[in-house]
Amino acid sequence: MSAIISVQNLNKIYESGFQALNDVSLDIRRGEIFALLGPNGAGKTTMISIICGIVNPSSGLVTADGHDIIDDFRAARSKIGLVPQELCTDGFESVISTVNFSRGLFGRPPNKAYIEKILRQLSLWEKRDARIMTLSGGMKRRVMIAKALSHEPEILFLDEPTAGVDVELRRDMWDMVRDLRKRGVTIILTTHYIEEAEEMADRIGVISRGKLILVEEKDALMEKLGQKQLRLQLQKPLLELPEELKSYPLSLTHNGLELIYHFDTTGDQTGIADLFQRLNEHGIDYKDIQSKQRSLEEIFVSLVTERATPATEAAE
């Protein structure tokens, strides 16, 4: 699949001397949903802001649909819709006039039918004449999306699209994002809700301290890093693991009532049969067994914490 956004060796050093992006290279494929994950301050917004022409890069090359974001700024920017983290609209304006105005900013001629379509899709049509200040937080967020889509962009950036919204609206937004993707829009989202990435993304990128540390298909990532856990509820509490079992990937919960065995489904053998045999030999009885896949959240936390080891810090 061809790249709709190409980022090559991107660096950003702010005036303060702080390096927010460190040699980031990334291709976003046409038509995909790409989730950019990273802890606070990792550089996600900086990267989006550079691609959208809001922040200047210190070095590197970025193109959007083949247009250089600096030399060919207008053409590049016209391909992109941005829903920023903060709600920024004029509260006194009506929904429809603010969305029409956004379209005009991109030099697009008015298109009543298109604007009606997006307002309907976002359940804003009934509210089209309402002043934005009178809308709920969730509705205001929808207005931000309508503004970002007003000029018919092929690429949509969603910076923390569901921060602070309720569960119902979050589900609605997920449906809407999938729907946009079906119609060929490429979507790049940043999120702190790993569940959101797990639910929606085709690919995941993880950024930590300005470096892109991983880019993977979500399913492959889940498969590769998604170790499974086997949890055994014991009949009687166990004070300590028997010596022979200490070398096994086993842990015991505080109350001694649960044994957790970590295993890798991609390996030739899981070792479960052997484990059961050993438990039997040691007279450790269990009354229930559950198996659980490691979630993307757990994978993400371990990736980012591995990066934050003292050795890494010392190197920076």
Ligand SMILES: Nc1ncnc2c1ncn2[C@@H]1O[C@H](COP(=O)(O)OP(=O)(O)OP(=O)(O)O)[C@@H](O)[C@H]1O
């Ligand atoms: N204008 C600026 N001048 C100096 N430093 C900045 C500026 N803007 C951002 N930074 C710093 O760059 C780093 C990356 O910030 P950025 O907003 O890109 O992170 P983020 O990954 O989007 O974080 P969050 O998840 O909190 O939104 C942070 O340490 C931030 O303090």
